[in-house]
Amino acid sequence: MNRRVVITGIGLVSPLGIGTEATWEGLCAGRSGVGRITRFDASPFSVQIAAELKGFDPLQFIDKKDARKMDPFIHYAIAASQLAVADARLEVGPENAARVGVFIASGIGGFGTFEREYKAYLEGGPRKLSPFFVPAMIINLAAGQVSIRLGAKGPNLSTCTACAASAHAVGEASEIVRRGAADVMIAGGSEASITPMGIGGFTAMRALSTRNDEPERASRPFDRDRDGFVVGEGAGIIVLEELESARRRGARIYAEVAGYGATGDAFHITAPSEDGDGAIRAMAAALASAGVSPSEVQYVNAHGTSTPYNDKLETLAIRTLFGEHADALAVSSTKSMTGHLLGAAGGVETGITALAVFHQVMPPTINQDTPDPECTLDYVPWTARKAPIGCALSNSFGFGGTNAALLLRRCEG
Numbered sequence: 001m002n003r004r005v006v007i008t009g010i011g012l013v014s015p016l017g018i019g020t021e022a023t024w025e026g027l028c029a030g031r032s033g034v035g036r037i038t039r040f041d042a043s044p045f046s047v048q049i050a051a052e053l054k055g056f057d058p059l060q061f062i063d064k065k066d067a068r069k070m071d072p073f074i075h076y077a078i079a080a081s082q083l084a085v086a087d088a089r090l091e092v093g094p095e096n097a098a099r100v101g102v103f104i105a106s107g108i109g110g111f112g113t114f115e116r117e118y119k120a121y122l123e124g125g126p127r128k129l130s131p132f133f134v135p136a137m138i139i140n141l142a143a144g145q146v147s148i149r150l151g152a153k154g155p156n157l158s159t160c161t162a163c164a165a166s167a168h169a170v171g172e173a174s175e176i177v178r179r180g181a182a183d184v185m186i187a188g189g190s191e192a193s194i195t196p197m198g199i200g201g202f203t204a205m206r207a208l209s210t211r212n213d214e215p216e217r218a219s220r221p222f223d224r225d226r227d228g229f230v231v232g233e234g235a236g237i238i239v240l241e242e243l244e245s246a247r248r249r250g251a252r253i254y255a256e257v258a259g260y261g262a263t264g265d266a267f268h269i270t271a272p273s274e275d276g277d278g279a280i281r282a283m284a285a286a287l288a289s290a291g292v293s294p295s296e297v298q299y300v301n302a303h304g305t306s307t308p309y310n311d312k313l314e315t316l317a318i319r320t321l322f323g324e325h326a327d328a329l330a331v332s333s334t335k336s337m338t339g340h341l342l343g344a345a346g347g348v349e350t351g352i353t354a355l356a357v358f359h360q361v362m363p364p365t366i367n368q369d370t371p372d373p374e375c376t377l378d379y380v381p382w383t384a385r386k387a388p389i390g391c392a393l394s395n396s397f398g399f400g401g402t403n404a405a406l407l408l409r410r411c412e413g
Contacts, residue, residue: 004258005174006411008251009088009239010351011080011188014338015051015232019083023338023348024355027363028384032216032337034230039194047208049215050194051232051339069132070145071110073235076344077142077190078149080235084186085150088239088251092150101154101182102147103173104237105165105189107343107398110137112195142190154182160343162398163303164262165189166236167346171260171404174240183245188347190235199231205270207307219340220367221304221333222311222375229305232339236348243411254354256411258391259292261285265401271309272397276317279303282403283321283393290407292391294322297329297407299362299392301353302379304333305340314395315375330387332365332380346396350406353394357410361386 012019015033016026026033033051042048058067058075061082067075081104085092092100113136120128135141140158147156155176159168166189173187202208209228211218219230246253263285265278272279287294303314311333319326334352341348356362365379394406 003178003180004243004256005177005240006243006246006256007238007254007354008241008246009084009090010254010354011082011084011087011237012348012351013053013056013076013080014234014348015053016338018056020087020351027334027337027352028361030364030366030382030384032366034215034218034339036215037194040196042199045199045203046210047199047203048212049218049230050199051230052194053234069136071113071136072192073106073110073190074142074145076192076235077104077237078145080188080190080237081146081186084237084239090184090239092152097151097153099154099183100152101156101176101185102143102152103155103157103169103185103187104143104146105159105169105343106139106142106191107160107162107165108191108193108198109139111193111198113137115195115197146186152186161402162400163342163345164396164398164402164404165343165346167350167394167396167404167406168262170238170347170350171262171406174257174260177240177242183242185240186237187240188235188237189344191342191344192233193342194231194233202231209306217367219306219336221306221336221365222372222379223368224370224372226306226308226311229307230339232341234341234348235344236351238347238351238354253411255357255408257406258409259286259290259407261289261405263403265403267401270399272313273401276313276320278401278403279314279317279395279397280321282405283317283395286393286405286407290409292407295325297391297393298387298389299356300329300331301349301392301394302331302333303395303397304335306335311372312374315377318377326377329377330362330380330385331377332363334363336366346404350394353392353408357389357392357408360389362389
């Protein structure tokens with residue numbers, strides 16, 4: 001069985017706004033979601049900026065008593081899932097519950113909950129630990145909570161593959177639908193890592209931008225003066241559905257998830273392969289599984305983290321795979337506006353890529369003031385572009401040399 005899989009719902013809660021429409025409008029306007037950290041006192045840190053989720057109230061989505069038992073990354077996942085399911089006009093009931101599954105990833109999970117509970121332990125001993133400590137923070141409880149709330153009894157899964165986690169979740173969930181193990185999968189990722197240990201850990205690695213005095217300009221993929229990524233938070237969840245099921249429901253179809261590739265670099269714990277091999281093979285596998293040639297792709301939503309190595313080597317990988325067609329590609333990094341949502345990035349960016357295909361609009365890369373001479377593609381600088389998009393790639397790469405690429409295709413059905 002090799003069924004076609006389409007996206008019928010998108011739910012985004014991001015640093016650009018609560019809800020898919022707010023996020024998409026922010027992207028098309030070229031607005032940055034980066035600012036000074038307000039989650040905690042960041043004055044002792046050399047990095048004092050992040051892309052926080054602003055104006056989010058979990059009580060709009062979750063009962064107060066239940067919300068207290070969950071880490072914010074679970075709050076975000078529930079909110080984005082509710083938005084995606086509502087967008088898809090999907091109803092889960094006794095007749096279809098066993099055919100609806102959930103696959104939600106995170107790179108880190110409940111970091112804030114761990115910090116809070118460890119502080120309680122140090123101050124008061126083991127009796128001060130909450131009985132909800134573990135279920136509030138472990139990664140698979142985002143999928144678990146969403147499944148419980150929706151009554152979805154199909155496959156209930158999670159992945160933790162660093163910054164490729166939710167791209168892998170979408171890819172693997174699409175394969176579950178493709179092979180007939182479910183008719184619908186609610187898939188994506190969530191992250192809430194703007195905490196002292198989260199920011200401190202990445203700062204210690206010298207991975208983050210220190211452009212504290214101009215936060216909106218700090219995330220600058222493919223720019224010569226980039227100095228690291230900016231941590232973001234939020235969630236991106238999409239509804240994946242078998243094409244004929246979607247057509248029977250009269251569902252709106254944003255795009256078809258036509259191809260998926262996953263590879264490993266086998267090179268280094270944090271640095272990408274120097275020849276771009278893993279990224280090349282992931283993109284090639286996505287194209288091959290979709291039956292799409294490189295010349296059929298118009299747009300790539302790049303991993304584009306704003307780190308010196310990633311941007312240069314992703315550019316190399318794209319040029320190597322696409323050859324002469326690379327000059328005809330549009331390649332943008334929406335992380336220039338959302339920051340890097342770590343394990344949630346792939347879910348958010350798959351949703352963004354689906355919106356780009358649906359609206360035939362390529363979101364921009366902002367803050368590219370001085371192009372890096374080693375980054376030689378069309379990065380859609382500063383301004384969104386209306387253009388035909390038949391096929392688009394979304395790339396996600398993570399620590400440990402893990403790579404994922406998703407090929408989305410315009411679907412008229």
